[in-house]
Amino acid sequence: MREDREKKYEGITTFKIGEVARKANVNKETVRYYEKRDLIPKPDRRRSGYRIFTQRHIDQLRFIKRAQELGFTLSEIKELLELRMDEGTTCNEIKAEAEKKYRDVVDKMNDLQQIKETLLELIDSCDKNGPIGECPILEALEGENETGRNLR
Template identity: 70%
Template sequence: MTVKSQYKIGKAASLAGVNIETIRYYERRNLIPEPDRMDSGYRLFSQRHVDQIRFIKRAQELGFTLSEIDDLLNLKVDEGTSCSDIKHEAEQKYQDVVSKIEDLTRIKHTLTELIDSCSGNGPKGDCPILKALEGKNETGKNLRG
């Protein structure tokens, strides 16, 4: 006979490497199954809960949103899910990351150009950074429409 380990929320949080509020939040989002309750009302979390919380945290570290993690968890328990279904989710996340990197690279270059265009001297009304943020060029004309 195997004894099933059950933990109160503090111990489950410690084992999963999160704080108690994180577990409560995951419960509200239905990312973890509802735990058993003691007669006293205390929730009892199993090793399955701890493992699922760790899964969620690892997925978050890879940039998955909680909604995407919910999708992954549903795929994980769905008997009809194949490895290619999971791979597809990871490929979509990869494309999102590539797109974000491209956006951040564009922003970096634009900020570099703005910083380089400003001597840091003179009145703020002549600041090329402020003019660019207002959408005006050097002559003060609006750059957009």
């Protein structure tokens, strides 16, 4: 543990960007990017110009990572963070966002299932010994396949 590098700023433990990145398991560029996108609060600066990060920044970075793992986009995460900071937000509003994301995931899974079936159909229709000019896979990618069905 690198507690010797942690500094106190107005009674609060502070960290340099590298330590924040390490503790949140992201790289420094990610911290900078999230700062630019207003996903994490702008840190104060020391007189030397160094940014002063706190545990709040680390917690917020971890929140962002977990939300990304669940499929939330950065725009959706920003909205969740704004809702989280609004004292008037209800749990039901957060639930609605999660339900919307769930529906998106189900739709994507259905799309992927359709893609999987279409690819298997194309693979099965291919006579690997035929001339390339009669390749049903290439024909399907150029337009409609022999069954007249569009790919999607």
